[in-house]
Amino acid sequence: MKRLFLTLSITFTYWVAFSQQLSPRQLYPGLFEAVQLSSIYADNKTFVDAVPRQPAKVIMAHYRTEKNKPGFDLSRFVNAYFTAPQTANGIFKSDVSAGIRKHIDTLWQVLSRQPDTAKGGSLLDLPHSYIVPGGRFREIYYWDSYFTMLGLQESHKTKMIENMVGNFVYLIDKYGFIPNGNRTYYLTRSQPPFFSLMVDLLSRDDGAKTLVKYQPEMLKEYAYWMKGTAGLKKGNASKHVVKLMGGELLNRYWDASDQPREESYKEDVLSAKQTKEAAPVFYRNIRAAAESGWDFSSRWFSDPAKLSTIQTTDLIPVDLNCLLYHLEQTIAQSYKLKGDRANYSLYQTKALHRKAAVLKYCWDNNRGWFVDYNWRKKQVSAAKTLAGVFPLEFHIADTVQAVSVAVHLQTEFLQSGGLVTTLNTNGQQWDSPNAWAPLQCMAIYGLINYHQSRLARDIAMAWIKTNIRTFKKTGKLLEKYNVVDTHAQAGGGEYNLQDGFGWTNGVLLNLMDYYQVKR
Incomplete structure (x- = not known):
């Protein structure tokens, strides 16, 4: 009997470990499609996050x-066979009278999760x-986490950042x-590569040795984004890498799968019927747009009004390449600290080449703005978006370009509640009137x-006031805000407006401390 129990225990443990590498669609063929195309759950993400009560083969x-x-x-x-997920912060009620700082401090506890163990x-x-x-986002997310960390640092929660x-x-x-999030159905893509910025953030407390400590992982992340470079011909792309006609290497968003997203299966299947x-x-x-984090935005469409014209993989995103420039620079610095001058020079050169390519292909002199570049059509994108500020954050822009960006931010993007994401209003959540x-x-x-x-202060004050106004009215901090009509709720997207909200809390607390806003 003991031997039988041990055998069953080992079998179940093996199944859990094995099933953790397979996505719900792979584990439940036929059943998965039936559930996701039905109306059992209003949100397709509910079923893919559900926990099975028995092994997949039995179900x-x-x-x-x-x-x-x-x-x-x-x-x-x-x-009968699955346990649907619960949303912890959905039942959390804030005491508005205690103030927004107390609200955020309490939310860190509400949004905190303990180490995960396999449950099948x-x-x-x-x-x-x-x-x-927060909300439907019940797992860790890559680029969200960096902006959450900015607030954790202000709350002196260095251990959580670590x-x-x-x-x-x-x-x-x-x-x-680093996958999009810690779910099996996210294992085909990443998100904007902010890992080197996280390492930078930690180094403020731990010193430069942090760069050396995390060098192996920065190199692995770099290898992931640059996979496909070897043997790539000019004017071609492989995975995340594009080799331009001038021989420059830049990157795009990509996904290893060409099937509907499991967490938005029904929406993708229906949308596919509208495309040519x-x-x-x-x-x-x-999926590539989902990797960008901007899902969805007219930024990715050839026709700004139509999701069916999405062309994400044809575009070289200016913000992605600024982030990879930072990664190359950070790797170079880590080698310098180790006394490895050859590799320091190698990665510094890569960074300088990328900077030159961003300036060559992504600066639109006619519009005075940094934009994405369509490598297939060999022309700049018509979409003017807030991705154009990233060359300023990473010191890629020259002074004249930075002044031009500032002018356009003030005259076109800045609204009463903050900066709109793009200048298009089309119902997508990463477009006007929404702000993030x-x-x-x-x-x-x-x-x-x-x-x-x-101008930086004007934007920050507008954003802080928007957050505080909504908090006083609802007791919540939200995923996104309508900054054109600050009394209206932000809309668009494939799901209802979410509260919590990790990166909103983090950025708000960071800006309030930077500008010494006490309330």
Whole structure:
């Protein structure tokens, strides 16, 4: 009996470990599609986050047996074999009278998650505690985490920052890159590469030795983004890498899969029916936009009004390449600290080449703005977006360019509540009238780098007031805000407006401390 129990225990443990590497669609073929195309859950993400009560093989055997029986109830079957996820912050109620700083301090606890262990669901193990964004986002997210860390630093929660960086180190070492989030269905793509900025953030407390400590993981992340470079011909692309006709290497967003996103399966299948592109091409462009974090925005469309014209993989995003410039520079510095002058020179040269290429291809002199570059059409993008502030944040712009960007920010992007994401209004959540904390942050500190402090302060004060006004009215901090009509709720997107919210909390606290706003 003991031997049988041990055998069953080992079998279940093996199944859990094995199933953690497979996504829900891979584990539940047929059942997955039936559930996601039904109306059992209003949000497709609910089912892919659900935890199975039994091994996948057992569930599938029961499904195949029962699905064709008279009176089969799919909803009842799913409820019997899966436990739907709960949203902890959904039941949290804030005491508005205690103030917004107390609210954020309490939310760090509400949004905190302990180390994960395999339960047979889609969640990937993580060894350390972490902060989730909130709402439907019940897992760690890559680029969200950096802006959350800015607030954690102001709250003197250095240990949590170290834990979150440790989780990303674990993911890089295990998978070779940082996934979009710690879910099996995110293992085909990453998100904007902010890891080197996280290392920089830690180095403010731990010193320059931090750069050396995390050098192996920075190199692995760099290898992931540059995979496909070898043998690439001019005018061609491979995975995330594009080799331009001048021989320059720049990067794009990409996804290893060309199937509908599992967490938004129904939306993608329906949207694919509206496009003239082959479905796999459309799905990959949708997924690449999800990797950018800007899902979705007219930035990625050839026709600003139509998602069906999405062309993400044809574009060289200016912000992505600024982030990779920072990664190259940080790797170079880590080698310098180790006394390795050859590799310091190698990565410094890579960074300088990337900077020159960004200035060559992404600066639109006619519009006085940094834009994405369409490498297939060999022309700059028509979309004018807040991604254009990233060259200021990373000191890539020259003084004349920075002044031009500042003028356009003030005259075109700045509204009463902050900076709109783009100049297009089309119902997508990463377009006007919506504004997002990370882009306000990058714009403000980018302007400060070029001594545009008055404008930076105006933007920061507008954003802080928007956050505080909504908090006083609702007791919540939100994922995004309508900054054109600050009394209206932000809209767009594939899901309802989320509260919590990790990066909003982080950026707000950071800006309030920088500008000494006490309330």
